[in-house]
Amino acid sequence: MKYDIFSIYSFNSLIQLRLLSITFMYSFNDNSFTFWNQLSSLKYLRSLEIMFWGNSEPDNCIEEKEFIIRSIFNNDYCPLLKYFTISTPGRQRGMPTIPSLITTTKTTYIQYLSIDSLTFNDLIKLLPALQNVKSFCLQNQLYYDNKSNEQEHNMPLLPNCVRLQLKLTYDIGFEHIEYILNQTPNLKDLFLWGWYHLANAKKWKLLLSIQCPKLMKLELKLTGPIFDEDFDQALDNFEQECKTTPFWLERNVTFPDDEDWSISDCFSNLVVRYNIEKVSFIQSCFS
Numbered sequence: 001m002k003y004d005i006f007s008i009y010s011f012n013s014l015i016q017l018r019l020l021s022i023t024f025m026y027s028f029n030d031n032s033f034t035f036w037n038q039l040s041s042l043k044y045l046r047s048l049e050i051m052f053w054g055n056s057e058p059d060n061c062i063e064e065k066e067f068i069i070r071s072i073f074n075n076d077y078c079p080l081l082k083y084f085t086i087s088t089p090g091r092q093r094g095m096p097t098i099p100s101l102i103t104t105t106k107t108t109y110i111q112y113l114s115i116d117s118l119t120f121n122d123l124i125k126l127l128p129a130l131q132n133v134k135s136f137c138l139q140n141q142l143y144y145d146n147k148s149n150e151q152e153h154n155m156p157l158l159p160n161c162v163r164l165q166l167k168l169t170y171d172i173g174f175e176h177i178e179y180i181l182n183q184t185p186n187l188k189d190l191f192l193w194g195w196y197h198l199a200n201a202k203k204w205k206l207l208l209s210i211q212c213p214k215l216m217k218l219e220l221k222l223t224g225p226i227f228d229e230d231f232d233q234a235l236d237n238f239e240q241e242c243k244t245t246p247f248w249l250e251r252n253v254t255f256p257d258d259e260d261w262s263i264s265d266c267f268s269n270l271v272v273r274y275n276i277e278k279v280s281f282i283q284s285c286f287s
Contacts, residue, residue, distance in 0.1 A: 189215075
């Protein structure tokens with residue numbers, strides 16, 4: 001949809017709209033967010049994609065993202081939404097573009113959710129609204145904000161989630177990952193990019209066997225500095241553990257060469273993958 005159409009038609013005249021994708025659209029420092037307030041008219045919208053990109057975004061770009069997320073999750077905008085993607089530039093004014101959210105209490109219909117960056121605490125605030133989510137992706141990173149407010153729940157908050165993609169900052173540890181995976185008992189596909197302090201095969205075995213009993217596809221990417229002895233030793237220990245432990249052998253785990261060189265010439269990655277489908281095929285051939 002071209003933006004000049006909004007000078008002719010407002011969202012109020014498009015109330016039957018089902019799909020909406022917007023890029024490079026800003027309120028231009030309008031603190032009342034008049035343009036985005038029109039989303040309240042889209043009662044039948046099923047798919048919404050909003051991409052803030054480029055280096056010329058207005059100063060209140062982060063506030064716009066906060067307003068949109070709060071409108072969807074707290075103010076019942078687009079109540080029939082099933083697909084929701086929102087992303088800002090990776091950094092703005094030298095800081096990550098992380099919104100500050102408020103706790104949600106009402107479950108949404110959203111099944112496919114993609115957000116670029118969140119703090120761990122704000123992820124916890126969103127969880128009550130995500131009980132219908134099947135696929136959840138954090139495109140950029142999950143940050144630890146020193147305000148962790150982990151809560152015990154009688155039931156997992158992401159019971160329908162089968163696909164999870166997370167990229168983690170260095171200060172996210174096993175305790176945070178365990179809390180998240182505890183919400184996804186039916187997870188089948190996990191992509192996780194973290195740092196080499198997470199290169200502990202014994203801890204991953206315990207975590208995945210307990211929290212992810214249905215997991216069929218795993219890609220674990222752990223980053224560390226090139227020519228660092230601790231990193232090299234951690235990688236060797238991980239591989240040796242996988243070669244002798246039934247849990248990893250049963251899943252035909254492999255260590256493919258890293259295909260993504262985008263992070264830096266100073267860092268490298270350990271990539272760990274399940275190959276359960278291959279194991280299942282071999283077993284079926286000889287059964």
